Amino acid sequence: MSTQDVTRAPVAKTAVDTFVKTTGSWVATQLEACTRCGICAQACHFYEATGNPEFAPVWKVELLRRAYEQRFTPPGKLKVALGLDKPVTDRDIQHWSTIVYEACTLCNKCAMVCPMGIQLGPLIHEVREAMAASQVVPADLVTAIRKQEELGSPLGVTEEMWEERIEWIADEWEVDIPIDVQGAETLVVFTSIEVMKFPENVVAIARILNAAGEKWTISTPGREVVNFGVFEGNPERTKLFMARLFDAARSLGVRRLVVTECGHAYDLLRWTAHNMTDVPVEITHIVAVIDDLLNKGRIKLQAGKYDSLGPIAFHDACKIQRRGGHIQEPRNILRILAPNSFREISPNREESICCGGGGGVIAIQEADPLRYKVFELKMRQMAAAGTKTITMTCANCRLQFTDGIKHFGLDVQVRGLAAMVADALIEE
Amino acid sequence: MDWYAILEFSRGPMFYTALLVFMAGMTYRLFSTILLGWQADRVPNRGSKLRGVAVSYLKGFGIWPFFPWVKGTLSRNPVTYLAGGLFHLGLFVVIFLGTAHMLVWKSLLGFGWPTLALPIIDWLSAVTIVAMIALAINRRINPVLRLISGPAEWTNLIIVFLPMITGYMTTHHLWFRYETLFSLHMLSINLMLIWIPFSRISHFMFYFFSRTFHGAQAGKRAVAP
Ligand code: HEM
Ligand code: SF4
Ligand code: SF4
Numbered sequence: 224m225s226t227q228d229v230t231r232a233p234v235a236k237t238a239v240d241t242f243v244k245t246t247g248s249w250v251a252t253q254l255e256a257c258t259r260c261g262i263c264a265q266a267c268h269f270y271e272a273t274g275n276p277e278f279a280p281v282w283k284v285e286l287l288r289r290a291y292e293q294r295f296t297p298p299g300k301l302k303v304a305l306g307l308d309k310p311v312t313d314r315d316i317q318h319w320s321t322i323v324y325e326a327c328t329l330c331n332k333c334a335m336v337c338p339m340g341i342q343l344g345p346l347i348h349e350v351r352e353a354m355a356a357s358q359v360v361p362a363d364l365v366t367a368i369r370k371q372e373e374l375g376s377p378l379g380v381t382e383e384m385w386e387e388r389i390e391w392i393a394d395e396w397e398v399d400i401p402i403d404v405q406g407a408e409t410l411v412v413f414t415s416i417e418v419m420k421f422p423e424n425v426v427a428i429a430r431i432l433n434a435a436g437e438k439w440t441i442s443t444p445g446r447e448v449v450n451f452g453v454f455e456g457n458p459e460r461t462k463l464f465m466a467r468l469f470d471a472a473r474s475l476g477v478r479r480l481v482v483t484e485c486g487h488a489y490d491l492l493r494w495t496a497h498n499m500t501d502v503p504v505e506i507t508h509i510v511a512v513i514d515d516l517l518n519k520g521r522i523k524l525q526a527g528k529y530d531s532l533g534p535i536a537f538h539d540a541c542k543i544q545r546r547g548g549h550i551q552e553p554r555n556i557l558r559i560l561a562p563n564s565f566r567e568i569s570p571n572r573e574e575s576i577c578c579g580g581g582g583g584v585i586a587i588q589e590a591d592p593l594r595y596k597v598f599e600l601k602m603r604q605m606a607a608a609g610t611k612t613i614t615m616t617c618a619n620c621r622l623q624f625t626d627g628i629k630h631f632g633l634d635v636q637v638r639g640l641a642a643m644v645a646d647a648l649i650e651e
Numbered sequence: 652m653d654w655y656a657i658l659e660f661s662r663g664p665m666f667y668t669a670l671l672v673f674m675a676g677m678t679y680r681l682f683s684t685i686l687l688g689w690q691a692d693r694v695p696n697r698g699s700k701l702r703g704v705a706v707s708y709l710k711g712f713g714i715w716p717f718f719p720w721v722k723g724t725l726s727r728n729p730v731t732y733l734a735g736g737l738f739h740l741g742l743f744v745v746i747f748l749g750t751a752h753m754l755v756w757k758s759l760l761g762f763g764w765p766t767l768a769l770p771i772i773d774w775l776s777a778v779t780i781v782a783m784i785a786l787a788i789n790r791r792i793n794p795v796l797r798l799i800s801g802p803a804e805w806t807n808l809i810i811v812f813l814p815m816i817t818g819y820m821t822t823h824h825l826w827f828r829y830e831t832l833f834s835l836h837m838l839s840i841n842l843m844l845i846w847i848p849f850s851r852i853s854h855f856m857f858y859f860f861s862r863t864f865h866g867a868q869a870g871k872r873a874v875a876p
Binding site for chain 2: 247250251256257259260266270274276279285295296298302308336338340493545546547548569570573574
């Protein structure tokens with residue numbers, strides 16, 4: 224072989240090398256446990272909405288399985304020698320790139336259903352890591368990653384834009400938003416989705432924390448909680464974007480970091496970060512903070528304030544509820560705010576169906592038709608419960624709901640839970 | 652052909668060799684996977700990992716390994732659940748509570764236990780065989796199963812089916828002479844024992860890893876696994 228054509232880099236080799244590198248015992252034992260029963264397929268909203276067998280979770284990890292078996296197990300090596308199993312090719316990588324980025328939100332519902340309890344979501348994330356290493360990532364995702372790298376936010380919000388926007392929000396709603404306050408207790412990190420598209424959420428959280436007398440601040444260098452390194456599956460970028468937050472936390476001397484409405488950021492910072500880097504602060508989610516303030520009597524709410532709105536349902540976000548653990552807190556809050564009109568949609572809690580916009584899918588325009596198709600499952604759930612208002616604790620879900628509801632012209636209101644809480648505050 | 656000699660061989664030296672291959676093979680599989688390395692989990696817990704693991708097993712073993720805990724899984728996978736559940740139930744009951752099998756265990760372990768009456772075992776074997784046929788048909792027609800099933804999956808089914816069907820034929824003296832059927836039963840069991848470590852049938856061992864991991868992941872987040 225002479226020179227390599229750079230435009231046709233050996234992607235399959237890079238991908239397989241990454242698979243092999245990331246294969247520890249936890250990956251191996253999970254892959255070995257799979258009985259190829261196919262039960263996980265029906266758990267996946269992408270499969271259920273389309274009936275495309277390639278969207279079965281077990282098929283999404285097929286390349287990882289092949290790479291693992293062919294590299295580490297004698298039967299795997301034998302199978303390739305006999306022509307019973309195919310080595311991973313460049314075309315496979317291209318093909319699976321679409322499947323794992325556009326038809327998977329890493330929601331991990333499939334793991335709840337798998338009789339063996341296989342953690343398919345994290346395994347699919349491993350597949351994304353290999354895709355990222357071989358640079359076969361959807362173009363729209365790459366654009367957002369570049370923006371986050373260079374401008375500090377995947378939406379392209381620069382420092383000046385952010386500062387102006389925060390100032391405007393504080394003026395417009397007449398609310399105190401402390402910026403870069405040394406010695407504050409709590410660092411609150413918003414998503415730029417909230418800052419740009421749902422400013423009322425920023426206002427709400429500020430009003431709640433102010434009412435509780437919390438010593439809190441936001442940070443200019445640590446202003447974006449969204450982490451597109453996670454969506455891409457690139458550990459280096461993931462760490463880089465995380466470091467911006469932790470450095471900010473260190474220099475402000477805060478005790479804890481509160482993640483606002485971002486599912487993947489919460490899963491990363493609360494449940495993964497410690498295994499990747501040093502975490503200098505306690506990490507928690509805003510819904511847990513609100514519930515705690517209520518329990519301690521630091522804020523008070525008008526009971527039954529939203530009962531007149533008609534049936535209100537709560538959408539469980541995959542990464543804040545199922546993967547985050549905050550299943551009970553939003554329900555405690557809703558039992559105060561709307562004891563008579565709060566309804567569960569089915570299935571819910573850890574079994575809930577993903578909104579369809581997570582995992583970076585909503586950032587990929589090519590995936591739009593699929594994303595709307597998947598949202599129809601959510602529409603069916605809401606219709607079955609007669610929901611007129613749906614509330615949630617994740618801004619990314621909220622983006623998907625607002626967009627989906629507009630696309631289909633539904634008569635349903637989407638509200639952030641924090642905003643509902645803030646509007647019901649009894650201020651002394 | 653001298654079926655008596657074949658029987659002597661297949662239930663004697665060959666059986667013991669197969670058992671050895673099975674045990675050595677499974678040990679190899681176990682160590683080759685767990686020696687790949689584990690990363691310590693340094694994430695502070697919110698709930699109890701231990702509790703998560705306990706609940707994970709209660710759910711996994713509660714009724715039989717396949718109880719469909721999550722809403723909608725049974726109605727969407729009726730054949731896999733019912734036939735799969737009956738097949739495993741039958742398999743385990745026949746292997747451990749059939750008198751003839753218990754005697755083999757007794758000769759290997761040195762102690763025995765009470766068994767179920769032959770008609771019950773017989774009936775359950777028939778159910779198991781039918782369940783396996785249902786699983787095979789399902790694997791042929793379900794689009795997802797077709798996509799994910801290669802030669803290995805089919806070989807597994809056939810290799811587990813053979814001891815079942817020959818065992819049933821042996822107790823009923825169907826079509827062939829007793830010693831022929833018994834020999835075939837032993838040969839197929841030996842084949843299965845040798846095959847298991849090289850195939851996905853070894854899932855019964857890795858089940859304990861995946862279920863534990865799943866339970867711990869949910870438990871530390873204080874979520875029901
Ligand atoms: C801890 C013990 C075990 C557990 C938890 C377990 C679990 C499972 C599960 C969840 C499936 C997929 C569902 C299905 O297709 O039925 C399966 C399939 C299967 N199991 Fe097991 N199993 C165990 C032991 C065994 C043993 C000891 C054997 C055989 C010697 C076996 C043979 C099979 C076969 C052949 C299949 C594939 C059936 C098909 O093609 O659909 N299993 N097992
Ligand atoms: S993680 Fe969610 S989206 Fe991905 S395969 Fe599993 S169920 Fe489907
Ligand atoms: S449900 Fe679990 S065991 Fe069955 S095919 Fe999917 S991953 Fe494998």
